[in-house]
Amino acid sequence: MPERRQNLYAILEGNHPTLGRPYAIxxxxxxxxxxxxxxxxxxxxxxxxxxxxxxxxxxxxxxxFAADYFARLFTAPKPLSYALSFWGIVDLIAFLPALVLAGTxxxxxxxLRLVQLAxxxxxxxxxxxxxxxxxxxxxxxxxxxxxLMLTLIVLILAAVGIYHFEHSAQPEVFKSVPHALWWAVAxxxxxxxxxxxxxxAGGKAFTALVxxxxxxxxxxxxxxxxxxLVSRTKDREKEAPEPQHMDEPKESNNDET
Numbered sequence: 001m002p003e004r005r006q007n008l009y010a011i012l013e014g015n016h017p018t019l020g021r022p023y024a025i026x027x028x029x030x031x032x033x034x035x036x037x038x039x040x041x042x043x044x045x046x047x048x049x050x051x052x053x054x055x056x057x058x059x060x061x062x063x064x065f066a067a068d069y070f071a072r073l074f075t076a077p078k079p080l081s082y083a084l085s086f087w088g089i090v091d092l093i094a095f096l097p098a099l100v101l102a103g104t105x106x107x108x109x110x111x112l113r114l115v116q117l118a119x120x121x122x123x124x125x126x127x128x129x130x131x132x133x134x135x136x137x138x139x140x141x142x143x144x145x146x147x148l149m150l151t152l153i154v155l156i157l158a159a160v161g162i163y164h165f166e167h168s169a170q171p172e173v174f175k176s177v178p179h180a181l182w183w184a185v186a187x188x189x190x191x192x193x194x195x196x197x198x199x200x201a202g203g204k205a206f207t208a209l210v211x212x213x214x215x216x217x218x219x220x221x222x223x224x225x226x227x228x229l230v231s232r233t234k235d236r237e238k239e240a241p242e243p244q245h246m247d248e249p250k251e252s253n254n255d256e257t
Contacts, residue, residue, distance in 0.1 A: 068091065136228035139232065155181065158187065159177050160180075162198065165206055182196065
């Protein structure tokens with residue numbers, strides 16, 4: 001890869017010794033600007049000057065995203081791999097829908113570019129925190145998968161149970177088991193919106209049981225993740241090299257006489 005192309009690639013990735021950090025900060029500023037422009041554009045009764053300003057900012061944001069995408073595509077060691085990667089697709093969606101479907105609601109898909117904000121963590125030297133989180137989740141992925149399957153089973157059983165107790169009393173609310181699934185999700189998560197609730201004695205007793213199970217649904221994965229994070233953090237501390245103390249006396253190479 002030519003040197004200029006390598007330098008441009010390092011700048012885009014934020015790894016260039018002098019221009020990497022400023023460009024990463026600029027990129028994240030543009031992301032926040034895109035979000036702000038979209039939020040303000042949804043306000044009713046905007047004045048004509050304000051709407052014109054937002055449109056100009058929109059053009060600037062889209063142009064910047066497009067230039068960034070094509071620059072990354074040009075400098076990538078494997079352009080096709082980048083284009084088909086997660087980040088490549090996100091970068092493309094950041095500007096393409098706004099160009100193809102300008103003025104439509106789908107143009108807001110550029111907000112997916114928000115996930116790029118995770119890259120700023122590298123500048124803050126906090127990338128190891130994400131690495132620790134990912135490692136912790138990987139270490140318990142089997143347990144989390146099993147618990148997820150059990151949670152889905154409990155959701156179905158809860159929906160079937162409340163349908164059995166409440167369908168006769170509230171046929172317009174608990175029309176079917178799929179309708180009761182919304183109640184099961186809200187109850188098991190202990191949110192309880194109150195838009196659907198039991199009125200029969202059996203339904204209330206069954207809800208109390210489901211609420212107790214819901215506490216475990218929240219507590220178990222939280223405990224698993226916490227334990228995995230603590231374990232992985234200790235492992236990383238053990239793997240880290242011990243700092244050398246500069247104030248330790250050096251041994252003299254000369255023999256004392």
